[in-house]
Amino acid sequence: MKLVVLSESPEDEAAVRILVDGVLGIQTEHVAPPFRATGWSQFPGVLPAVLRKLHYQTDADALAVIVDSDASATHRLAHVPHDGANQKCRLCQLRLVADQVQNGLTKIPGRAPLKTAFGLAVPALEAWLLCGIDPRAIEATLIQRPDARTRALRFQLKQDVYGTDRPSSDVRMVCAIEGAKRLVQIIDEFERCFPDGFGSFARDIRSW
Amino acid sequence: MIEAVQFRNLKALRDTTLPLGRFTLIVGPNGSGKSTALWALLAAGNMGLLDFNKIATVGLGVHNNVEVVLHWGGTFAGSITYATWGPTGEHVKQTDFDEEVPGDVVQVLTDKLDNILSAIRIFSFDAPSIAAPTPLEPNMTLGSNGRNLAGVLHQLRDAEPERFNALNEELARWLPEFEQILFETHSGGHQGFLLRTSEGHHKIRASELSQGTLIALAMLTLAYIPDPPPIVCLEEPDRGIHPRLLREVQDAMYRLSYPENYGEKRDPVQVIATTHSPYFLDLFKDHPEEVVIADKLGLDVRFERLSDRPDIDEILGDTQLGDAWYSGVLGGVPSHP
Numbered sequence: 041m042k043l044v045v046l047s048e049s050p051e052d053e054a055a056v057r058i059l060v061d062g063v064l065g066i067q068t069e070h071v072a073p074p075f076r077a078t079g080w081s082q083f084p085g086v087l088p089a090v091l092r093k094l095h096y097q098t099d100a101d102a103l104a105v106i107v108d109s110d111a112s113a114t115h116r117l118a119h120v121p122h123d124g125a126n127q128k129c130r131l132c133q134l135r136l137v138a139d140q141v142q143n144g145l146t147k148i149p150g151r152a153p154l155k156t157a158f159g160l161a162v163p164a165l166e167a168w169l170l171c172g173i174d175p176r177a178i179e180a181t182l183i184q185r186p187d188a189r190t191r192a193l194r195f196q197l198k199q200d201v202y203g204t205d206r207p208s209s210d211v212r213m214v215c216a217i218e219g220a221k222r223l224v225q226i227i228d229e230f231e232r233c234f235p236d237g238f239g240s241f242a243r244d245i246r247s248w
Numbered sequence: 249m250i251e252a253v254q255f256r257n258l259k260a261l262r263d264t265t266l267p268l269g270r271f272t273l274i275v276g277p278n279g280s281g282k283s284t285a286l287w288a289l290l291a292a293g294n295m296g297l298l299d300f301n302k303i304a305t306v307g308l309g310v311h312n313n314v315e316v317v318l319h320w321g322g323t324f325a326g327s328i329t330y331a332t333w334g335p336t337g338e339h340v341k342q343t344d345f346d347e348e349v350p351g352d353v354v355q356v357l358t359d360k361l362d363n364i365l366s367a368i369r370i371f372s373f374d375a376p377s378i379a380a381p382t383p384l385e386p387n388m389t390l391g392s393n394g395r396n397l398a399g400v401l402h403q404l405r406d407a408e409p410e411r412f413n414a415l416n417e418e419l420a421r422w423l424p425e426f427e428q429i430l431f432e433t434h435s436g437g438h439q440g441f442l443l444r445t446s447e448g449h450h451k452i453r454a455s456e457l458s459q460g461t462l463i464a465l466a467m468l469t470l471a472y473i474p475d476p477p478p479i480v481c482l483e484e485p486d487r488g489i490h491p492r493l494l495r496e497v498q499d500a501m502y503r504l505s506y507p508e509n510y511g512e513k514r515d516p517v518q519v520i521a522t523t524h525s526p527y528f529l530d531l532f533k534d535h536p537e538e539v540v541i542a543d544k545l546g547l548d549v550r551f552e553r554l555s556d557r558p559d560i561d562e563i564l565g566d567t568q569l570g571d572a573w574y575s576g577v578l579g580g581v582p583s584h585p
Contacts, residue, residue: 049495076492078530079568112566191534191561204509205534208499210421211509 041101041248043068046075046083046090048107051209051216052165056106058217059238060157062224063245071100080107084133088141094154095145102155102248105134106241108164111189114179114236131160131240155248159241162234163188166197169219171233172226174200179234249518250289250479251321257305257314259284260544266551267540271505272520273532274551275573276542277582281549282522286370286481288316289520292331293365295339303333310335320361329361364478371470372483378462379454381438390473394466398441398454401469402431408474415472420446422464422496429465460488464497471500474514480504482521491527498531526570533569536560541573541580554578 043060047053053074061067075090077083087105094100107130114129127133138156161168162179170177187193198205201215223230231239250268255261260281266274274282284303291298304314313332320327326346333339343358370392378394388399405412412429420427428444430451442451443461454462467485470476485501486494503510504517523529532539536554543550554560564572572578 078491078527078570079533081566081568081571110566111561194534204506206502206506206509208502208510209495 041066041068042071042099044071044075044090044094044098044100044103046077046087046103046105048077048079049212050074051212052106054213055165055169055216055220056104056159058220058224059241060102060104060245062220062227063242064248068102071098080110080112080130083107083130084137087134087137091138091141091154092145095142095148095151100154101152102157104157104159104241104245106159106161106165107131107134109160109162109237110164110194114160114162114183129160131158131237134158157241157244157248159244160237162237164194164197165216166194166201168223168230168234168238169201169215170197171223171230177233179236179238249320249322249324249516250318251325252319253285253289254317254319255281255285255288255315256317257308257312258288258303258316259305260547260549261285261288262305262548264549264551267553267556268518268520269538270516270518271501271535271538272540273529273538274520274522274540274542275524275529276549276580277544280542280544280580282542283483285551286483286520286522288331289318289479289481290368290370292316292318292329292341293362293368295331295333295341298333298339300333300335300337300339304335318365324357324361327357327361329365367477368479368481369477370481370483371466371485373463373466373485373487375459375462375488378466379440379457381434381440381454383437384439390466390470394462397462397466397469398431398439400473401429401441402439404469404473405429405431411472411474415468418468418472419443419465422468422493423461426452426461458488460490460493463488464493467497467500471503476504476514476517478515479518479520482519484523484525485521486523486525486528491525494525494528495531497528526568526574528570529573530568530570533564536569539569541578543579544583552579 045053045056047056077086094103109130112128112130135158142153162182167177167182182188185193195205198207202211231242249270252268253266256263260279261284266285276282300314313334316331318329327343329341329343331341343361345354345357372392373394378397380395382396382399384399384402388396388403390396390400416428425445426443427446430442430444432440432442434440441454443457444451485497489497501519501521505519507514507516539554540551541554563577573580
C-alpha cells in the first residue's frame with residue numbers, strides 16, 4: 041500500500057507512518073515528496089489540493105492526516121456521521137473538506153478511490169507519546185484539566201517528552217519514532233486512552 | 249544579557265525601547281528601525297562606528313544628543329550603560345551600577361560589560377562572500393557577511409574535529425544531497441571549501457553552490473563554533489532558505505541561545521534576529537515572548553513584545569502567527585500599500 045502523510049513536521053510524519061503500519065500490520069510504501077502544512081490553519085486550504093494531486097497524478101492508495109487539537113474543540117464519536125459533525129472540531133472540518141473534494145473528483149478507470157484517515161492529537165502529539173508512561177496521558181483527563189486549552193499544558197507536555205520546551209529537530213524525531221514504536225506495542229491501551237482522537241484514526245485505517 | 253535597549257533620537261528610533269530576551273525575533277515593515285537597532289547595539293561597543301550627522305533623527309535640534317541606553321539583566325541586573333553621541337562629534341559611554349555594588353567591583357564589572365559590548369557581532373550573510381576563498385590565518389572568525397567561512401571551517405576541522413564531524417552530520421540532515429565538507433587550496437595559498445554530494449560523491453565548489461546552501465552552511469557553522477560571540481545579531485537569517493528548512497535555522501539559533509538543550513557546555517549567546525518571513529515567524533507561535541513587533545506610527549517606531557499583549561491568545565485563536573502578522577492584526581506591517 042502506498043501511503044501519503046499530510047503533517048506539520050517530519051517527526052509527525054514519521055510517527056504517523058509507524059502508527060498506520062502498526063494498525064494495518066503491514067509496512068506501507070512512501071510516496072515522495074512528503075506533504076506539509078505549516079500549522080492547523082493551512083490544513084483545510086491545502087487538503088483539497090493534496091487530494092486532487094493524489095487522485096489525478098499519483099498511484100497513492102491512502103492519505104493519513106493527523107492534526108493537533110491545540111485549543112480547539114476535541115473530537116467526539118458523536119460528531120460523525122456528517123449530521124453530527126462539529127464545525128469547531130478540526131477532525132470533522134477535515135473530513136467534511138475531504139468528502140466534498142473527493143465527491144467532486146472525476147473517476148479514473150482502474151483507479152480506486154483514495155482511502156483517508158484523520159486523527160486529532162489532544163492537545164498535541166506529545167500527549168500521545170506519553171501514553172503508557174504517564175498515567176495522566178489520557179484524552180478524557182487532559183480535556184478536563186483547567187489548563188486544557190492553554191499554551192501552558194502544551195509546554196508541560198513538551199517538557200515531559202523532550203525535557204525542554206525548545207527541543208531540537210533531532211530530539212523531536214528520535215522521540216517521535218521511539219514513541220510511536222512503543223505505542224504500536226500497546227496499541228489497544230493507546231486506543232482506549234485516546235478513543236476519540238486516535239480511535240477515530242485507527243477505525244478509519246481499519247476500514248481501508 | 250541585555251534586557252532592554254532604549255533609543256533616543258536615533259534615525260527612526262526617536263524615543264522607544266526594544267525589549268530583549270535570550271532569543272528575540274524582530275518583525276516589522278521596512279524602515280521600522282530593526283537594522284538601526286542592531287547597529288546601535290554594535291556601536292555601543294565601538295562608538296566610533298556611528299557618526300552623529302548620519303544617525304541623528306532628521307530635524308533634531310542642535311542641543312540634542314543621540315542616546316542608546318542598555319539595561320542589563322542576569323548577573324549584571326541593575327546595571328545601565330549609557331552611550332551618547334553629541335552634535336559636535338563627541339561620544340561618551342558610562343555605566344551606572346546598583347548602589348550595593350562595592351567600589352572595587354565597579355571597574356571589574358565595567359570591564360566585563362565593555363568586553364561583552366565590544367564582542368557583539370552582526371551577521372548579514374551574503375552568498376559570494378561566504379563562497380570566497382580565504383587566506384588561512386590563526387584565530388579566524390566568521391565575517392559579518394560570511395567571509396572567512398572556509399578558514400573558520402578549516403580551523404574547526406583541525407582544532408575541534410568532533411565538532412566538525414557533528415557539523416557535517418547536521419549538514420547532511422539539513423541538506424541530504426550533501427554529506428561532507430572538503431577543502432582545496434587555491435593559488436596564493438587561499439583556502440576554499442567544497443561540498444561532496446551523497447550520491448556520486450561529486451565535489452561541488454563553494455562558488456557553484458546555491459545561495460540558500462551557502463547561507464545555511466554559514467548559519468550552521470556559526471552555531472557550531474566553540475566560542476561564539478556573547479551577543480549575536482542576525483539580519484534575516486532565513487534569506488534564500490527554503491521554508492521547510494527554517495526549522496533547522498531556528499535550531500541553529502536555539503543552539504546558540506539555549507546551549508544546554510543541545511548538549512553544549514558553553515554560556516548562552518544572546519541572539520537578536522530580524523525577519524520578513526511569515527513562515528519563519530510561524531515557528532515561534534509557542535514562544536510569543538521571543539517575538540517583538542516593530543510598528544511604525546507616523547514618524548515614530550514602537551517595539552512591543554508579543555507576549556506583553558494581554559489579548560494575544562484571543563486575537564490569534566487558530567490563526568498562524570505568520571498569517572496574523574501578514575494580515576496586519578498584530579501591527580508591524582507597511583501602512584501602504
